[in-house]
Amino acid sequence: xxxxxxxxxxxxxxxxxxxxxxxxxxxxxxxxxxxxxxxxxxxxxxxxxxxxxxxxxxxxxxxxxxxxxxxxxxxxxxxxxxxxxxxxxxxxxxxxxxxxxxxxxxxxxxxxxxxxxxxxxxxxxxxxxxxxxxxxxxxxxxxxxxxxxxxxxxxxxxxxxxxxxxxxxxxxxxxxxxxxxxxxxxxxxxxxxxxxxxxxxxxxxxxxxxxxxxxxxxxxxxxxxxxxxxxxxxxxxxxxxxxxxxxxxxxxxxxxxxxxxxxxxxxxxxxxxxxxxxxxxxxxxxxxxxxxxxxxxxxxxxxxxxxxxxxxxx
Amino acid sequence: xxxxxxxxxxxxxxxxxxxxxxxxxxxxxxxxxxxxxxxxxxxxxxxxxxxxxxxxxxxxxxxxxxxxxxxxxxxxxxxxxxxxxxxxxxxxxxxxxxxxxxxxxxxxxxxxxxxxxxxxxxxxxxxxxxxxxxxxxxxxxxxxxxxxxxxxxxxxxxxxxxxxxxxxxxxxxxxxxxxxxxxxxxxxxxxxxxxxxxxxxxxxxxxxxxxxxxxxxxxxxxxxxxxxxxxxxxxxxxxxxxxxxxxxxxxxxxxxxxxxxxxxxxxxxxxxxxxxxxxxxxxxxxxxxxxxxxxxxxxxxxxxxxxxxxxxxx
Numbered sequence: 001x002x003x004x005x006x007x008x009x010x011x012x013x014x015x016x017x018x019x020x021x022x023x024x025x026x027x028x029x030x031x032x033x034x035x036x037x038x039x040x041x042x043x044x045x046x047x048x049x050x051x052x053x054x055x056x057x058x059x060x061x062x063x064x065x066x067x068x069x070x071x072x073x074x075x076x077x078x079x080x081x082x083x084x085x086x087x088x089x090x091x092x093x094x095x096x097x098x099x100x101x102x103x104x105x106x107x108x109x110x111x112x113x114x115x116x117x118x119x120x121x122x123x124x125x126x127x128x129x130x131x132x133x134x135x136x137x138x139x140x141x142x143x144x145x146x147x148x149x150x151x152x153x154x155x156x157x158x159x160x161x162x163x164x165x166x167x168x169x170x171x172x173x174x175x176x177x178x179x180x181x182x183x184x185x186x187x188x189x190x191x192x193x194x195x196x197x198x199x200x201x202x203x204x205x206x207x208x209x210x211x212x213x214x215x216x217x218x219x220x221x222x223x224x225x226x227x228x229x230x231x232x233x234x235x236x237x238x239x240x241x242x243x244x245x246x247x248x249x250x251x252x253x254x255x256x257x258x259x260x261x262x263x264x265x266x267x268x269x270x271x272x273x274x275x276x277x278x279x280x281x282x283x284x285x286x287x288x289x290x291x292x293x294x295x296x297x298x299x300x301x302x303x304x305x306x307x308x309x310x311x312x313x314x
Numbered sequence: 315x316x317x318x319x320x321x322x323x324x325x326x327x328x329x330x331x332x333x334x335x336x337x338x339x340x341x342x343x344x345x346x347x348x349x350x351x352x353x354x355x356x357x358x359x360x361x362x363x364x365x366x367x368x369x370x371x372x373x374x375x376x377x378x379x380x381x382x383x384x385x386x387x388x389x390x391x392x393x394x395x396x397x398x399x400x401x402x403x404x405x406x407x408x409x410x411x412x413x414x415x416x417x418x419x420x421x422x423x424x425x426x427x428x429x430x431x432x433x434x435x436x437x438x439x440x441x442x443x444x445x446x447x448x449x450x451x452x453x454x455x456x457x458x459x460x461x462x463x464x465x466x467x468x469x470x471x472x473x474x475x476x477x478x479x480x481x482x483x484x485x486x487x488x489x490x491x492x493x494x495x496x497x498x499x500x501x502x503x504x505x506x507x508x509x510x511x512x513x514x515x516x517x518x519x520x521x522x523x524x525x526x527x528x529x530x531x532x533x534x535x536x537x538x539x540x541x542x543x544x545x546x547x548x549x550x551x552x553x554x555x556x557x558x559x560x561x562x563x564x565x566x567x568x569x570x571x572x573x574x575x576x577x578x579x580x581x582x583x584x585x586x587x588x589x590x591x592x593x594x595x596x597x598x599x600x601x602x603x604x605x606x607x608x609x610x611x612x613x614x615x616x617x618x619x620x621x622x623x624x625x626x627x628x
Contacts, residue, residue, distance in 0.1 A: 073600050083603040090603075130468040146465070154444040157604040158569035165559045168481045168498075177562065177597050184482075245479045248491065253567070255472035283491050286387050289397040289404075290471040 002056070002063050005310025006048055007111060008032070008041065008070040010086050015048035016303070017056050018310045022122030024303065026055045032087060041070075041081070041089065042097045049102065065105040065313025068094055069114030069305045076109050076156040107312035111305050113152045113159060115298075116143020118308030119260050123300040130256040133298060134161070134247065137263035140182040143308075144254065150312075162186070166245040184242035187218035187264050190235075194221045197235045204231035222268050240272060244279040251293040252285045262298030269297065316370070316377050319624025320362055321425060322346070322355065322384040324400050329362035330617070331370050332624045336436030338617065340369045346401060355384075355395070355403065356411045363416065379419040379627025382408055383428030383619045390423050390470040421626035425619050427466045427473060429612075430457020432622030433574050437614040444570040447612060448475070448561065451577035454496040457622075458568065464626075476500070480559040498556035501532035501578050504549075508535045511549045518545035536582050554586060558593040565607040566599045576612030583611065 002025075006015040013032055016024040028051040035041050049066060053059070072084025079095020095106040109117075116133035125131035129148040135141035140162035144151040152159045162182035163175045170179030171189075183189050195216050198206050205224040210216045221239070224232025247259055259280075265272065277295045281287060300307060316339075320329045327346055330338040342365040349355050363380060367373070386398025393409020413420040423431075430447035439445035443462040449455035454476035458465040466473045476496035477489045484493030485503075497503050509530050512520050519538040524530045535553070538546025561573055573594075579586065591609045595601060614621060 073604055083600065146460075151460070153567065153569035154571065155569065155605045157600070158565075158567050160566040160599045163566045163599045164478070164563040165480055166482050168484075168556065168559050170482075175597075175599050176601075179559075242482065245482050245493075249478040249563075251472075252474040252477045253467065253472050255467035255469065257468065283489075285474045285477045285489050286397065286471070287490075290387055291469045 067309035067312035114308030135263035136265035201231035321619035381623035381626035428622030449577035515545035
């Protein structure tokens with residue numbers, strides 16, 4: 001049983017041929033192009049599929065399906081990319097041309113959703129049926145697995161937990177609202193919070209760390225806090241409060257077995273997991289008598305999306 | 315095809331015998347008692363069922379099932395009331411004793427969840443598969459129907475959208491968090507907001523309205539605003555902003571066809587629906603290219619829970 005998973009990114013389109021255990025047997029990557037109505041991204045997806053079939057020597061008869069993860073708003077039922085902002089695309093057919101060419105089922109879903117599915121099947125959430133993946137990176141991504149199945153809202157147009165307001169009247173978000181979770185819990189948000197506190201604490205270790213690194217990053221405050229810097233600890237505490245607000249909101253609505261944390265910030269590991277788990281244990285609604293929600297790290301890194309895309313047909 | 319639905323409330327336990335169209339053919343209500351380990355609420359449920367069977371002359375062979383809606387945290391799989399605060403109960407078996415006695419399927423779910431199911435099957439959300447019911451009353455209740463089925467979180471321990479923080483660091487909620495939606499969007503929240511603004515505007519019409527009514531209520535600011543009172547309009551505008559924050563958060567995660575508004579505040583009708591719909595249309599994530607979410611009123615009033623409980627077995 002072989003599967004192809006393809007993860008469309010702003011820079012590259014990464015494909016992998018996997019088995020049903022989620023082992024990636026062959027890989028092929030192409031550079032993301034710019035696409036027109038005539039030359040759509042589907043042609044580049046075919047390049048990836050052709051190469052994977054060639055490398056592996058596997059025929060389409062042995063292939064159970066092709067799965068595609070794409071940024072933007074995806075209509076999974078219709079098999080189209082409804083709209084993508086990152087790689088400019090509107091109403092691009094994917095499933096139909098690929099399934100006609102290869103004669104296998106072709107599925108498409110949002111890339112964050114694929115990452116969640118990948119983690120639930122083969123990564124940090126393996127063996128659990130109700131898993132939410134939160135990625136704390138440039139933005140805040142989210143993917144939901146309910147009862148073992150990907151849930152991305154009606155017509156795959158939901159699952160945008162990063163655009164849940166946690167601070168009415170707060171910072172302006174590029175989605176048009178104010179106070180979205182993404183503004184506060186993303187690495188970009190953390191950098192803004194770090195910079196603001198650094199301005200108030202000229203003696204903070206954070207200045208030295210940023211000088212050495214050449215910039216303020218999502219690690220600056222964490223590194224300073226770990227070395228006992230009070231201003232750094234202040235930033236971290238406030239940032240984790242913001243992260244926990246959204247996590248507990250989701251726990252109160254979905255009560256999953258696992259909430260997995262991925263993205264750049266997840267490299268802080270236990271340093272963030274432990275305080276977040278404490279907040280979750282004490283502040284989730286009816287925490288004493290209701291099933292627990294466990295936090296854990298996403299484990300598949302950059303392969304989560306590709307593996308989840310492959311899993312769309314498993 | 316006959317069904318029994320029972321809605322457990324703090325004051326009364328209301329039962330109804332319905333057909334598959336959601337028509338209530340017979341009713342029986344008993345006063346909610348206080349229960350012990352030996353004398354559980356199950357005995358009162360039996361009183362209701364017995365009376366409905368007697369009134370209707372229907373035998374258990376013609377009965378497709380008994381559904382129960384209860385406040386608190388329900389374990390629907392195990393058929394027990396896990397915990398209820400309102401009517402003090404802990405780990406009370408419901409499905410097992412009732413199904414043994416009557417020989418029919420017995421289902422139990424949270425009362426707000428039942429109300430959502432009732433509205434989706436027979437009320438404001440009829441014919442739609444993805445419906446969220448929000449009740450703006452003493453608290454903020456929520457129930458979720460996804461793809462035609464009741465969704466109440468893993469082990470029925472979720473769906474608590476009222477305890478989604480929309481204002482980090484805001485008002486203290488009795489769930490232990492600060493800034494929950496319920497604190498701002500409930501009728502109780504509106505009354506607090508009204509009272510606060512009245513304190514700043516001694517000439518506001520709200521004072522007269524409250525005097526006539528004998529108290530500040532969830533209607534005071536609305537009534538004043540409708541008569542051109544600026545302070546009243548200010549309260550209403552801010553209150554609807556709070557309501558919209560939670561509604562748009564849920565739209566961004568679930569993207570349902572309908573979000574239904576029930577509870578006392580819903581009597582304001584179009585006066586609240588229209589501005590809320592405008593906010594939803596403009597601020598939902600990717601509003602331009604994604605499927606629309608429509609707001610509407612819940613229509614079943616106090617029967618929503620009973621009918622939803624009956625529908626648990628349909």
